[in-house]
Amino acid sequence: MTISSLSAPALVPTPQTIAGQLITNINLDQSQMAALQEQISTGFTVNQPSDNPALAADVMTMNSSLVRAKQYVSNASDAQGWLQQGTGTLNQVMSTLQSITSAVESVSGQALTGQGAAISGIAHQVAAGLQQLLGLANTTYNGQAIFAGTGATTQAYSSSGTYLGNATLPTRTVAPGTQVTVAVAGTTVFGTGAGGLLSGAGTTTNGPAVGVLQTIVNDLNAGNLTQVMNVDLPNLQKATNVVAGAAATLGAAYQNAQAFSAQASTTQQALQTELGNLQDVNLPKAATQLTEAQNAYQAALWATAQVSQSSLVQFLG
Amino acid sequence: MSNLSLDIAASALAAQQAGMDTVAQNLANANTPGYVAERPALTTNPPGDLLGVGTGVRVVGITQVPDQLAQTANQQAQGSLAQATALQQVLSQAQATFPEPNGQGISTQLANFWSAWDAIAQNPGSQAPYTQVVNMAQGLATSLQQASSQLSQTASDTSAQLSTLVANDNNLLSQIAQINTQIASVRGGGGSANSLIDQQNELAGQLASDLGATATTQPDGTMSVTVGGSTLVQGATVDTLKVGSVPATGGGTATAVVNTANNVALQVSSGAAAGYLNAVNSYLPGYQKSLDGVAQALATTVDTQLAGGYTTTAGTTGDPLFVKSGTSGAGATTTGITAATIAVNPSVVANPQGTLGVSSVSGSANNDASVAQSLAEQGTSPTGPDQAYTSLIQGLGTDVQGVNAQVSSQTSLANAATQNLQEVAGVNTDQQMVAMLSYQHAYQAAAQVVSVTNTMVQSLLQAV
Numbered sequence: 209m210t211i212s213s214l215s216a217p218a219l220v221p222t223p224q225t226i227a228g229q230l231i232t233n234i235n236l237d238q239s240q241m242a243a244l245q246e247q248i249s250t251g252f253t254v255n256q257p258s259d260n261p262a263l264a265a266d267v268m269t270m271n272s273s274l275v276r277a278k279q280y281v282s283n284a285s286d287a288q289g290w291l292q293q294g295t296g297t298l299n300q301v302m303s304t305l306q307s308i309t310s311a312v313e314s315v316s317g318q319a320l321t322g323q324g325a326a327i328s329g330i331a332h333q334v335a336a337g338l339q340q341l342l343g344l345a346n347t348t349y350n351g352q353a354i355f356a357g358t359g360a361t362t363q364a365y366s367s368s369g370t371y372l373g374n375a376t377l378p379t380r381t382v383a384p385g386t387q388v389t390v391a392v393a394g395t396t397v398f399g400t401g402a403g404g405l406l407s408g409a410g411t412t413t414n415g416p417a418v419g420v421l422q423t424i425v426n427d428l429n430a431g432n433l434t435q436v437m438n439v440d441l442p443n444l445q446k447a448t449n450v451v452a453g454a455a456a457t458l459g460a461a462y463q464n465a466q467a468f469s470a471q472a473s474t475t476q477q478a479l480q481t482e483l484g485n486l487q488d489v490n491l492p493k494a495a496t497q498l499t500e501a502q503n504a505y506q507a508a509l510w511a512t513a514q515v516s517q518s519s520l521v522q523f524l525g
Numbered sequence: 526m527s528n529l530s531l532d533i534a535a536s537a538l539a540a541q542q543a544g545m546d547t548v549a550q551n552l553a554n555a556n557t558p559g560y561v562a563e564r565p566a567l568t569t570n571p572p573g574d575l576l577g578v579g580t581g582v583r584v585v586g587i588t589q590v591p592d593q594l595a596q597t598a599n600q601q602a603q604g605s606l607a608q609a610t611a612l613q614q615v616l617s618q619a620q621a622t623f624p625e626p627n628g629q630g631i632s633t634q635l636a637n638f639w640s641a642w643d644a645i646a647q648n649p650g651s652q653a654p655y656t657q658v659v660n661m662a663q664g665l666a667t668s669l670q671q672a673s674s675q676l677s678q679t680a681s682d683t684s685a686q687l688s689t690l691v692a693n694d695n696n697l698l699s700q701i702a703q704i705n706t707q708i709a710s711v712r713g714g715g716g717s718a719n720s721l722i723d724q725q726n727e728l729a730g731q732l733a734s735d736l737g738a739t740a741t742t743q744p745d746g747t748m749s750v751t752v753g754g755s756t757l758v759q760g761a762t763v764d765t766l767k768v769g770s771v772p773a774t775g776g777g778t779a780t781a782v783v784n785t786a787n788n789v790a791l792q793v794s795s796g797a798a799a800g801y802l803n804a805v806n807s808y809l810p811g812y813q814k815s816l817d818g819v820a821q822a823l824a825t826t827v828d829t830q831l832a833g834g835y836t837t838t839a840g841t842t843g844d845p846l847f848v849k850s851g852t853s854g855a856g857a858t859t860t861g862i863t864a865a866t867i868a869v870n871p872s873v874v875a876n877p878q879g880t881l882g883v884s885s886v887s888g889s890a891n892n893d894a895s896v897a898q899s900l901a902e903q904g905t906s907p908t909g910p911d912q913a914y915t916s917l918i919q920g921l922g923t924d925v926q927g928v929n930a931q932v933s934s935q936t937s938l939a940n941a942a943t944q945n946l947q948e949v950a951g952v953n954t955d956q957q958m959v960a961m962l963s964y965q966h967a968y969q970a971a972a973q974v975v976s977v978t979n980t981m982v983q984s985l986l987q988a989v
Contacts, residue, residue: 261919265915269915351650380898
């Protein structure tokens, strides 16, 4: 008979297999430690897309939303700037118009007929008011004339009171799909033609293209006081009402923009917080896990150091 | 008269000595890679006469522990592990092309690019925001080109690695064929081919890792090697392999390992070669295609919007922003753009404000920027580049995550298979010590038989 059999002998671990298994364990512990150390050093839970593909996609989308939200905040503050400038300017326009109106009204209170110097003084005052209004109508914000619509011009009105802008109004995007109008067109505030405040500035003959204020100046200079009181003054009132209406529109838009601006900031904050929750490492948790991993690593090292300290060889001989 | 006891004791001494020799050989090779433990095959000598007492023991050969099953299982496990590891190596490199999600990757560039259009809306009359948009567009085009060329580089690196691997395997295959010749001659002379078989097993293990090769021991003791059903080594005959290009199933060509003997592509389904082939034929072209999709979506989204707008400087139709590199002006090519060929229109670079159609007002100069405002909102478009890019990154991340998991599970399987092989075929020192004791005791006992027989013969001689 032979003492060698054809079946494999019973499986007994050899020193080589024990060492191999221990080294595998050590490597595993080491890679766990490396992953935790990377998280702690970068401060992010996801450092490669493969760490958590779905979360990585969320972080990317959230990052884009955050960049967009920051831009909405910037847009809203730009819109507020425009509207603040607009409402401020229209307030000045109203007070200028009030002083012109009271000057013109003073014509009726006194028997001015024949007092050429006084009338001419009032005419000068109105003409100066007209120039002041022209200046206000050409107010700019960040280099752009705020009453010129989207016209490519730094001035809304020429020195003769001709509108240089267009009727398309500038807007700002303050939320996804939401735009606010940030200005009113000069023609909406100051009117056009004979009913306009600025039209025909400097033209000494009345006509259909000559506006309310210039007509008053011309009529005063011509001594036509009845015309001033009965026709021109009511026209001035009408024009003033138009300005007041425009001021109200702008004021409402300003409040609207303020609300959107606050909302955009809140959204940005919320996104920032949410992004932090998504991608930031929970430091105490990661540190605890790292300590655990280090302990496991040391234990594996210790176990490896203990391997094959004894064998049957020691007890023979 | 011959003394039977002395003859039997002499055969026992020789047999136990052979046993001690195998123990010494096993212990000497306890740490030799691929060494399979040996043991003497002992058999009883038949009786010399009718009384029926046997005539001792003899050594019929030194056999190796039967380990073919464990060897095959280990080779298969190593092949699967090598395949997953090779794929992991290539895909990790592809993933490193994209510094996402926290770095300044293409997703951040896209987000900033969209917001830059709102800066034009805030100040349409100024040159600066237009220039900024063009600079960001150039940055995006450059990033896409770089990512595309890095993916191509990864693919060519992988092919080069595959070629090196195949060249090395040709060498291993011819070594196996050479050893087959030696085994035939050793066996012919009645000698033991154990150490040659150990060497062949080592070579076969490497081939299993590289190509997923299967080794079979033939009845004559030689080794045959096949890959995917195609025989590469049989006896002294060996085929040479090369890396070549073959027609792909879905059209086009695919990289393959080709047998030069018959020019047929091997069906490599395991081993590092399978991982590399999968990467260059499937994964990397897929990523490249997705990246091209991102580039085309970017160009289409931006150019379509701009085509419906007018310049702020003259109210005329503008030029496309993203074009195929090498084309320029209003009629530049905007279709068939890939990540490698995306470029910013040179005519727009030369005069951003005069060529970008950001306004919806035509006919005259104006400060409208509604088209720019609409472009600023394109980041969330379901057909836009952001969605395409995010899904590329998520897909790539999922692939790498999958292959990482595969590597870790294959690692434990391969470790278990190696351990199993070691336990079956390796040298266990404790077992060898016990065997040594048995041989020692048997040897001492046989020596005692010689001594006692001697005494018996002596006493007989004195009596005479």
